[in-house]
Amino acid sequence: MAVLQLILLLGIAPLVSGVIKTLKARLQIRRGPGILQPYRDLHKLFHKGMVLPDSASWIFTATPFVVFAATLIAGLMLPMMSAEAPLGLFGGMLAIVYLLGLGRFFLALGGLDTGSSFGGLGASREMTIAALAEPAMMMAIFTVGIGANSTSLSEVARTAIGNNLAFLAPAQMLAFVALFLVLIAETGRIPVDNPATHLELTMIHEAMILEYSGPYLGLIEWGSSIKQLLLMTLLINSFLPFGLHREWSVGGTLLSLFYLLIKLLLLSCTIVLTETANAKMRLFRVPEMLAVAFTLGALGLISTFLF
Amino acid sequence: MPGAVFWFAAGLAAYLLGALAGLACWRRPADARRIACGLALAGSLLLAVSAAAALAGGKAVTWTLPVGLTLFPWTVRLDPLSAFFALTLALLAIAVSIYSIGYLKEMEGKRNIGILTFFYNLLLLSLALVFTAANAFFFLIAWELMSITAFCLVTFEHEKPEARRAAELFLVMSHAGTGLLLAGLLILGASGGGADLARFDFARFHLLASTLSPFDQGFVFLLFFVGFGVKAGIVPLHIWLPDAHPVAPSNISALMSGIVIKSGIYGMARVFFDFYGPPPLWMGTLVLAVGVVTALVGVLCALMEHDIKRLLAYHSIENIGIILMGFGAALMFRALDHAALAAMALVAALFHTMNHAIFKGLLFLAAGSVVQATKTRNMEAMGGLVRRMPATAFFFLIGAVAISGLPPLNGFVSEWLTYQALLAGFGTTESLTRVMFPLAGSLLALTAALAATCFVKAFGIPFLALPRSEAAANAGESNQAMQVGMGLLAAACFVLGLGATWIFPMFDPITRNAFGVDISSTMVAASGFALRGGSPHAGTVSTFGIALTFAALVAAAVFLIGRRMQHATRATGPSWDCGLPGLTADNEYTAAAFSKPLRMIFAAFYRPSQEIQPQYDVSPYYPSSIHFESEVEPIFERHIYDPLSHWIFGLARRMRAIQAGSIHAYLAYIFVTLVLMLLFGVRS
Numbered sequence: 007m008a009v010l011q012l013i014l015l016l017g018i019a020p021l022v023s024g025v026i027k028t029l030k031a032r033l034q035i036r037r038g039p040g041i042l043q044p045y046r047d048l049h050k051l052f053h054k055g056m057v058l059p060d061s062a063s064w065i066f067t068a069t070p071f072v073v074f075a076a077t078l079i080a081g082l083m084l085p086m087m088s089a090e091a092p093l094g095l096f097g098g099m100l101a102i103v104y105l106l107g108l109g110r111f112f113l114a115l116g117g118l119d120t121g122s123s124f125g126g127l128g129a130s131r132e133m134t135i136a137a138l139a140e141p142a143m144m145m146a147i148f149t150v151g152i153g154a155n156s157t158s159l160s161e162v163a164r165t166a167i168g169n170n171l172a173f174l175a176p177a178q179m180l181a182f183v184a185l186f187l188v189l190i191a192e193t194g195r196i197p198v199d200n201p202a203t204h205l206e207l208t209m210i211h212e213a214m215i216l217e218y219s220g221p222y223l224g225l226i227e228w229g230s231s232i233k234q235l236l237l238m239t240l241l242i243n244s245f246l247p248f249g250l251h252r253e254w255s256v257g258g259t260l261l262s263l264f265y266l267l268i269k270l271l272l273l274s275c276t277i278v279l280t281e282t283a284n285a286k287m288r289l290f291r292v293p294e295m296l297a298v299a300f301t302l303g304a305l306g307l308i309s310t311f312l313f
Numbered sequence: 314m315p316g317a318v319f320w321f322a323a324g325l326a327a328y329l330l331g332a333l334a335g336l337a338c339w340r341r342p343a344d345a346r347r348i349a350c351g352l353a354l355a356g357s358l359l360l361a362v363s364a365a366a367a368l369a370g371g372k373a374v375t376w377t378l379p380v381g382l383t384l385f386p387w388t389v390r391l392d393p394l395s396a397f398f399a400l401t402l403a404l405l406a407i408a409v410s411i412y413s414i415g416y417l418k419e420m421e422g423k424r425n426i427g428i429l430t431f432f433y434n435l436l437l438l439s440l441a442l443v444f445t446a447a448n449a450f451f452f453l454i455a456w457e458l459m460s461i462t463a464f465c466l467v468t469f470e471h472e473k474p475e476a477r478r479a480a481e482l483f484l485v486m487s488h489a490g491t492g493l494l495l496a497g498l499l500i501l502g503a504s505g506g507g508a509d510l511a512r513f514d515f516a517r518f519h520l521l522a523s524t525l526s527p528f529d530q531g532f533v534f535l536l537f538f539v540g541f542g543v544k545a546g547i548v549p550l551h552i553w554l555p556d557a558h559p560v561a562p563s564n565i566s567a568l569m570s571g572i573v574i575k576s577g578i579y580g581m582a583r584v585f586f587d588f589y590g591p592p593p594l595w596m597g598t599l600v601l602a603v604g605v606v607t608a609l610v611g612v613l614c615a616l617m618e619h620d621i622k623r624l625l626a627y628h629s630i631e632n633i634g635i636i637l638m639g640f641g642a643a644l645m646f647r648a649l650d651h652a653a654l655a656a657m658a659l660v661a662a663l664f665h666t667m668n669h670a671i672f673k674g675l676l677f678l679a680a681g682s683v684v685q686a687t688k689t690r691n692m693e694a695m696g697g698l699v700r701r702m703p704a705t706a707f708f709f710l711i712g713a714v715a716i717s718g719l720p721p722l723n724g725f726v727s728e729w730l731t732y733q734a735l736l737a738g739f740g741t742t743e744s745l746t747r748v749m750f751p752l753a754g755s756l757l758a759l760t761a762a763l764a765a766t767c768f769v770k771a772f773g774i775p776f777l778a779l780p781r782s783e784a785a786a787n788a789g790e791s792n793q794a795m796q797v798g799m800g801l802l803a804a805a806c807f808v809l810g811l812g813a814t815w816i817f818p819m820f821d822p823i824t825r826n827a828f829g830v831d832i833s834s835t836m837v838a839a840s841g842f843a844l845r846g847g848s849p850h851a852g853t854v855s856t857f858g859i860a861l862t863f864a865a866l867v868a869a870a871v872f873l874i875g876r877r878m879q880h881a882t883r884a885t886g887p888s889w890d891c892g893l894p895g896l897t898a899d900n901e902y903t904a905a906a907f908s909k910p911l912r913m914i915f916a917a918f919y920r921p922s923q924e925i926q927p928q929y930d931v932s933p934y935y936p937s938s939i940h941f942e943s944e945v946e947p948i949f950e951r952h953i954y955d956p957l958s959h960w961i962f963g964l965a966r967r968m969r970a971i972q973a974g975s976i977h978a979y980l981a982y983i984f985v986t987l988v989l990m991l992l993f994g995v996r997s
Contacts, residue, residue, distance in 0.1 A: 056883055221874045
């Protein structure tokens with residue numbers, strides 16, 4: 007089942023990116039590239055040669071592999087097709103957060119390794135924003151974890167399945183919003199970062215990977231879309247696990263998958279609406295947004311005293 | 314088969330011989346280096362054997378040093394807690410001693426290596442005694458010996474004014490702390506009446522504190538917390554640490570940051586979990602809060618530091634904070650009567666203590682290699698070292714990943730345990746105090762993420778991209794002994810990280826002594842493959858599993874990409890530099906620029922000030938050079954210590970009035986004092 011989930015992660019992550027891109031284009035009355043464009047992009051990247059910056063070292067070469075592998079392992083710790091996560095034994099929420107941190111650590115080093123200002127600029131901003139997003143994320147995780155009395159995502163999902171209206175509790179709703187804001191920041195979406203821009207001064211994530219090309223860029227892009235899928239699924243299956251089956255079975259898994267895809271679509275719509283309705287913030291307004299997320303998480307925890 | 318005591322005595326003897334050898338080889342630096350460091354290595358190996366034996370035995374073993382003092386017996390006791398700290402010391406000292414053999418070569422003919430190795434061995438000796446001393450007097454003797462040898466080592470390069478200033482501050486702070494410890498130990502020892510010196514045995518202090526009145530209990534607790542806190546570097550008592558650690562030679566810095574500050578942690582563990590019974594709740598709350606503040610202030614200061622060794626020193630403060638969070642949580646759980654949780658929090662703190670000794674030692678040794686090769690501590694003047702010093706760069710990277718708490722290395726395991734303890738804490742009480750736990754948890758997350766940011770800077774700026782100075786461009790790899798020393802510690806990061814579950818039972822005797830529970834049986838899950846946080850449904854983690862999967866996935870990706878690349882071109886070219894002719898080191902992001910966003914976001918804490926002076930030749934649009942200066946305010950010095958020292962000097966000036974220099978006045982003072990003392994004696 008680990009292999010199955012691996013294939014699923016690799017397979018539908020580009021699709022989710024494509025759906026978001028297309029929906030966004032449609033909402034802005036553009037035609038958009040079509041939902042299969044990310045697959046074509048990846049195909050193209052993996053068939054191209056590459057140019058490495060001459061100032062770079064082995065860190066630059068190792069980064070795509072570390073990012074890709076760390077993100078995939080984190081993805082395998084996630085309950086996706088049933089409440090049982092394939093690699094749940096190896097880690098839960100905390101391990102996922104830190105594995106994503108490992109990927110980010112190396113991405114930032116890869117950015118610095120190029121020697122150009124852009125790499126450093128992207129690395130500095132990405133690390134700063136991620137650092138500020140972390141307390142909000144941990145607060146939300148604590149809120150969820152306290153409900154289930156565990157940091158194991160399978161336990162969290164099972165607790166949530168047992169009580170389908172639990173998400174209406176103020177603590178859960180506040181934590182959900184907090185985690186959604188963190189998702190926006192972590193996946194580099196508007197209003198924090200614009201994944202479509204290569205305008206020099208506003209790039210964050212794109213600035214770090216500016217020098218990557220060919221298969222290495224492909225690995226990083228693939229990793230990024232897996233990370234996005236992972237965070238979306240985390241949000242969905244921790245708070246809204248309707249239709250997720252407790253145990254593994256062929257029928258149950260297919261049904262769980264069906265519900266997951268629908269919920270992913272709905273969440274994509276939410277992200278697209280947020281992206282379209284907001285303008286990109288100035289960099290130094292981002293801390294305020296993350297402070298809001300942290301406060302919401304904290305309020306959620308405190309609200310457990312009241313309800 | 315000789316027992317732990319035999320190996321311990323042999324270890325002490327080796328250290329002592331090493332110190333004497335250092336003195337004997339005063340004029341033969343090469344011999345001093347090889348013999349004295351070799352003996353230090355032998356002593357550390359023996360100490361490791363002894364500590365491991367004592368820990369495996371699980372029972373306290375005692376031995377009185379034959380020095381002939383019956384009134385103050387020099388007794389050592391290797392109980393599990395002492396043995397654990399001795400083991401940490403020994404592991405670090407083995408690597409540092411090997412490193413020193415190579416590191417000191419550079420100093421031959423320039424500095425007195427004999428005296429350095431003398432103090433080096435003496436420092437190790439005194440640390441071994443501090444961790445094992447079995448009574449208050451012997452402990453204080455060892456403690457003072459440690460402080461004074463550390464002082465001598467900090468001031469080793471005494472021609473530098475900064476070293477002298479740092480050493481002076483260190484000595485003052487350290488003695489203020491010792492004064493508090495002395496008071497605490499005397500109050501504890503004197504409780505219950507009588508004046509028998511045997512009562513200062515630590516075994517008698519066990520749970521003694523509970524017999525004091527609540528007020529005295531709190532007072533003594535604060536005396537110890539502040540007294541040991543000075544040595545450990547808790548905020549706001551930390552100001553000596555970032556000055557003192559970097560100015561010493563780098564092998565000494567590794568010991569200072571790796572293990573000397575842990576003497577404060579050892580003292581706290583001894584007092585909090587051995588002398589004291591179940592404490593009132595406020596004690597744990599205080600320690601937890603101080604831990605959070607210490608961790609956050611440490612990492613925030615480190616972010617603004619561009620001196621590679623000062624940066625590492627600030628990170629020691631941060632990690633002391635993380636350790637204190639574990640201690641605080643353990644104290645709170647004990648107050649709330651949750652022995653198993655208390656044990657888990659204590660294990661988290663102790664494991665982090667050992668981990669920090671390993672990776673901070675590694676980072677300081679690697680930084681020492683870099684400083685030796687580039688002759689500067691300023692990161693802005695390094696760059697590109699990964700090509701010139703590949704081994705050092707690799708070891709520094711391992712240390713950086715470990716200290717940032719990233720899986721699968723050892724820093725991650727102990728931080729994970731701390732999170733588990735904090736998470737479980739929320740359910741232990743109904744009172745508002747429980748908000749402390751998630752709050753501490755999220756601030757720990759902030760600290761860890763900021764630490765990762767800081768180490769992207771600390772690795773990226775000196776090691777990656779292009780060299781920023783002539784010295785960095787000409788730097789060469791360090792010699793073999795230094796590489797072996799660093800390699801051992803890097804390997805230890807992997808062993809402690811991946812093998813955490815197999816190392817775990819080591820903590821059982823300690824928690825059994827402190828709280829009467831074993832936790833390895835409940836915490837090691839899946840037949841030794843994963844670690845489980847406390848309760849049966851709590852989260853699990855397996856660093857070993859993560860590492861295996863990681864290796865498999867990377868291998869698969871490398872294989873696939875490698876096959877693709879057989880048919881594709883692979884070229885190198887210059888990085889994009891906006892079309893300017895040729896990328897130079899001037900285009901690179903600097904450490905100051907890297908940390909600028911955080912400097913602006915946390916401006917309320919840093920209170921940064923900056924000065925930019927462009928100079929123009931012809932047109933006001935094209936500056937020929939720009940002078941940039943940026944400074945952050947040393948907030949604790951300016952708002953706490955400056956007023957305090959001002960006040961003390963003012964008081965001293967006023968005291969001068971009674972110091973007239975007249976012998977008659979002095980006789981009068983003595984007489985008045987005597988009368989007052991007599992009256993006081995008669996009254997009571």
